[in-house]
Amino acid sequence: MNESTTATFLRLLKLAKPLRGLMALAVLLGFLTIGCGIALLATSAYLISAAALHPAVSALSIAIVGVRAFGIGRGVFRYLDRLVSHEVVFRLLSRIRVWLYNAIEPLAPARLLSFARGDGTGLSSGDLLSRIISDVDALQNVYIRVISPPMVALVVAISVWLFLGAFDPLIGVVFIVTFLLATVGVPLLTHVLSHTIGERLVTLNAQLKTEVVNNIQGMPDIVAFGQEEHQARRLSSLSTTLQRLQRQMANITGIQSALTNLFTNLATWLTLLLAIPLVTSGRLPGVLLAMLVLTVLSSFEAAQPLPAAFQQLGSTTQAARRLFEIIDTRSEVEDPKEVPPLPQRYDIEFRDLAFRYTPDQPPVLHDLSFRVPENSCVAIVGSSGAGKSTIARLLLRFWEHRQGQILLGGQELQGYRQEDIHLLMSVVAQDTHLFNTSIYENLRIANHDAEREAIITAAKQAQIHDFIESLPQGYDTQVGEQGLFLSGGERQRIAIARALLKDAPILILDEPTTNLDSLTEREILRTLRTLIQGHTTILITHRLVDLDMANEILVLRDGEIAERGSERQLMQNEGLYWQMWNLQHKVLV
Numbered sequence: 001m002n003e004s005t006t007a008t009f010l011r012l013l014k015l016a017k018p019l020r021g022l023m024a025l026a027v028l029l030g031f032l033t034i035g036c037g038i039a040l041l042a043t044s045a046y047l048i049s050a051a052a053l054h055p056a057v058s059a060l061s062i063a064i065v066g067v068r069a070f071g072i073g074r075g076v077f078r079y080l081d082r083l084v085s086h087e088v089v090f091r092l093l094s095r096i097r098v099w100l101y102n103a104i105e106p107l108a109p110a111r112l113l114s115f116a117r118g119d120g121t122g123l124s125s126g127d128l129l130s131r132i133i134s135d136v137d138a139l140q141n142v143y144i145r146v147i148s149p150p151m152v153a154l155v156v157a158i159s160v161w162l163f164l165g166a167f168d169p170l171i172g173v174v175f176i177v178t179f180l181l182a183t184v185g186v187p188l189l190t191h192v193l194s195h196t197i198g199e200r201l202v203t204l205n206a207q208l209k210t211e212v213v214n215n216i217q218g219m220p221d222i223v224a225f226g227q228e229e230h231q232a233r234r235l236s237s238l239s240t241t242l243q244r245l246q247r248q249m250a251n252i253t254g255i256q257s258a259l260t261n262l263f264t265n266l267a268t269w270l271t272l273l274l275a276i277p278l279v280t281s282g283r284l285p286g287v288l289l290a291m292l293v294l295t296v297l298s299s300f301e302a303a304q305p306l307p308a309a310f311q312q313l314g315s316t317t318q319a320a321r322r323l324f325e326i327i328d329t330r331s332e333v334e335d336p337k338e339v340p341p342l343p344q345r346y347d348i349e350f351r352d353l354a355f356r357y358t359p360d361q362p363p364v365l366h367d368l369s370f371r372v373p374e375n376s377c378v379a380i381v382g383s384s385g386a387g388k389s390t391i392a393r394l395l396l397r398f399w400e401h402r403q404g405q406i407l408l409g410g411q412e413l414q415g416y417r418q419e420d421i422h423l424l425m426s427v428v429a430q431d432t433h434l435f436n437t438s439i440y441e442n443l444r445i446a447n448h449d450a451e452r453e454a455i456i457t458a459a460k461q462a463q464i465h466d467f468i469e470s471l472p473q474g475y476d477t478q479v480g481e482q483g484l485f486l487s488g489g490e491r492q493r494i495a496i497a498r499a500l501l502k503d504a505p506i507l508i509l510d511e512p513t514t515n516l517d518s519l520t521e522r523e524i525l526r527t528l529r530t531l532i533q534g535h536t537t538i539l540i541t542h543r544l545v546d547l548d549m550a551n552e553i554l555v556l557r558d559g560e561i562a563e564r565g566s567e568r569q570l571m572q573n574e575g576l577y578w579q580m581w582n583l584q585h586k587v588l589v
């Protein structure tokens with residue numbers, strides 16, 4: 001094992017620390033199972049040999065009872081061993097899953113995004129899924145096969161060595177050497193041969209899953225651009241590589257299994273070779289010959305699982321490494337150590353703010369200063385990529401600003417917990433995520449305590465109620481994955497209804513009328529006009545319609561405020577806003 005494998009392995013062991021009592025019990029039960037198996041064969045061999053000499057039945061009674069007891073004991077202990085070791089594994093895996101989920105949550109969206117973009121550790125949604133499901137499952141191998149069996153093998157080795165040594169030290173030495181070759185030599189050899197293949201198998205499996213998820217998500221585009229064959233070729237090439245690696249793994253399995261059998265038979269044969277002269281010279285009673293040989297043969301049962309476990313160690317540690325990679329990722333945004341009081345007022349101020357997403361990228365926002373007084377509305381307009389949505393992301397503390405200040409209620413935003421900030425803000429974003437459940441549940445997500453009446457009122461205000469009612473299953477209609485069964489406009493109106501239901505004091509409307517036709521846009525804007533009353537609102541839009549509802553409009557160009565004022569002032573200035581308005585108006589006409 002190299003250093004990093006050992007370090008990963010030790011970290012995995014640490015995870016199991018709270019269950020060490022149960023794990024010790026599993027080792028004890030494993031030993032008792034194999035111990036009973038050895039004793040069963042040894043006693044049976046003695047019984048058959050002794051019975052061949054026709055002694056009185058009473059002379060055999062202890063051996064007969066022993067055979068029965070060990071036979072029953074082996075079954076019972078095997079059952080208990082499986083029960084306890086699986087209990088340990090399932091408890092551990094469920095702890096790891098929860099632990100992992102808790103670690104992922106703070107990474108969203110900034111760190112998860114950077115994973116998805118491939119500039120972190122190259123994680124995409126398919127890869128993430130693979131880590132959470134397959135990699136966690138792969139850890140079973142560590143706890144069931146790598147930890148317990150070597151300990152059981154160690155206890156068996158010492159006990160059988162001492163037992164055989166009592167009859168003849170040389171037989172004891174032959175046993176321990178062959179046993180060590182089978183339990184240490186073969187596993188090490190398999191590990192050396194297979195660990196790189198195992199690691200590549202995990203990575204390749206994840207790559208294949210990523211590719212499949214990606215293809216399924218982009219299937220309509222693949223079909224529309226006639227790329228089916230190209231994509232199928234990519235998948236087929238990945239799966240051929242996977243098959244080749246799996247074949248190599250199968251060859252190693254064959255080698256390790258042949259070597260283990262070789263050492264088992266060699267040990268049995270050598271014991272026989274050494275014991276026969278002892279019997280002929282009278283130093284060993286003849287009835288014990290078969291017993292010694294079968295003790296050796298059956299003790300190798302403890303060696304059987306080790307090579308397979310070490311063969312999978314490469315893939316297991318690689319899986320663990322991939323999990324620890326997520327766990328070790330620092331979240332983009334850190335909450336303050338002490339729980340701060342909530343703001344008493346809801347005005348927002350940006351002071352000399354500059355921001356870039358990554359150090360190697362140019363700044364997206366520069367010297368940004370503006371104020372949104374409590375219960376007023378500021379609209380931010382500008383061309384695509386000007387940095388409008390970035391302002392919303394910073395306000396939501398999805399990203400951390402490092403230059404300048406953002407104040408909420410007069411206090412720096414970084415002084416509040418993200419959780420508290422999210423409670424104070426309702427967002428209608430460009431892409432609303434709908435969960436694969438009913439419309440009703442999708443609305444209720446904004447406010448779990450909302451009564452049905454309140455949900456319907458919000459849907460009415462967002463102009464979506466009549467549409468929902470026209471569906472055969474009304475509010476219980478399933479929306480499909482990511483709201484696939486709804487149009488872009490319908491999804492947007494559900495987002496507005498959610499914001500209405502949440503009724504937070506601050507509203508962030510990021511292109512709330514995207515995907516809507518002009519008529520619906522007007523209706524929604526009318527709703528928004530009412531909605532923003534009594535709320536501090538930031539309205540981000542590139543549609544220059546009905547912006548007289550904003551107290552101030554900021555025109556953003558390349559991350560800077562190029563122009564600002566009320567709609568009337570900006571139109572009078574005949575500057576950038578006026579040009580954009582005219583351009584849009586002409587296009588619309």
Ligand SMILES: Nc1ncnc2c1ncn2[C@@H]1O[C@H](COP(=O)(O)OP(=O)(O)OP(=O)(O)O)[C@@H](O)[C@H]1O
Pocket residue numbers: 113357358361364382383384385386387388389390391542
């Ligand atoms: N997560 C990110 N990492 C790196 N760069 C990003 C990230 N998100 C956005 N950007 C970049 O920041 C710039 C501003 O993006 P932003 O989404 O704020 O623009 P926008 O004005 O809202 O555009 P649109 O109107 O098209 O939504 C763009 O150049 C974009 O490529």
